[in-house]
Amino acid sequence: MARILLAEDEASVRAFVTRALESRDHEVTAVENGSQALEALETASFDLLLTDIVMPQLDGIALALKVGKEFPGLPIVLMTGYTAERERAHNLDALVHEVIGKPFSLVEICDAIDAALAAPHPQA
Numbered sequence: 273m274a275r276i277l278l279a280e281d282e283a284s285v286r287a288f289v290t291r292a293l294e295s296r297d298h299e300v301t302a303v304e305n306g307s308q309a310l311e312a313l314e315t316a317s318f319d320l321l322l323t324d325i326v327m328p329q330l331d332g333i334a335l336a337l338k339v340g341k342e343f344p345g346l347p348i349v350l351m352t353g354y355t356a357e358r359e360r361a362h363n364l365d366a367l368v369h370e371v372i373g374k375p376f377s378l379v380e381i382c383d384a385i386d387a388a389l390a391a392p393h394p395q396a
Contacts, residue, residue: 274319274389278302279309279335280351281327285374289322289351292378293385306330306338313343320389325352325371340367347388351376 276298280286290300301316303309307329309321321339325332336348348367353374369388372381 273297273299274385275299275301275317276385277309277312277318277321279304279306279321279323279327279332281305281324285324285351288378289381292381293322295378296382296386298385306332306335309335310338313339318346320347320349320385322349322351322385325350336367347391349384349388351381 276293278286278289278293278300280289280302281304286302286304290302293300301312301318303312305327306323309323310330312318313321321335323332323335330338332350332352336350339346339348347369349369350371351374352371369391370384372384376384
């Protein structure tokens with residue numbers, strides 16, 4: 273079991289991903305945007321950050337950059353339904369384990385998270 277922080281502004285996607293990850297016995301803290309994700313990171317520890325790229329306030333790219341600096345070693349997986357955003361995320365290869373495209377299946381998102389958790393990560 274891992275503690276996963278999920279940042280996703282779309283309620284239906286947030287609920288779907290939460291259920292999917294909980295079905296694999298992960299503990300999920302779900303927030304609506306990058307600003308709330310940063311607040312959650314200040315008050316609890318997590319094993320992985322799963323974030324949408326396109327969100328209001330603080331998008332997933334900016335969030336990944338901040339998390340990479342402030343919480344080195346925390347695995348990050350990005351989600352996006354936008355090809356241009358996916359390309360933008362490839363500049364973060366050193367920080368991001370994977371960029372998964374929407375729409376995705378329950379199995380696809382769970383497998384991506386499990387792979388990211390299993391990969392070696394430098395510790396803080």
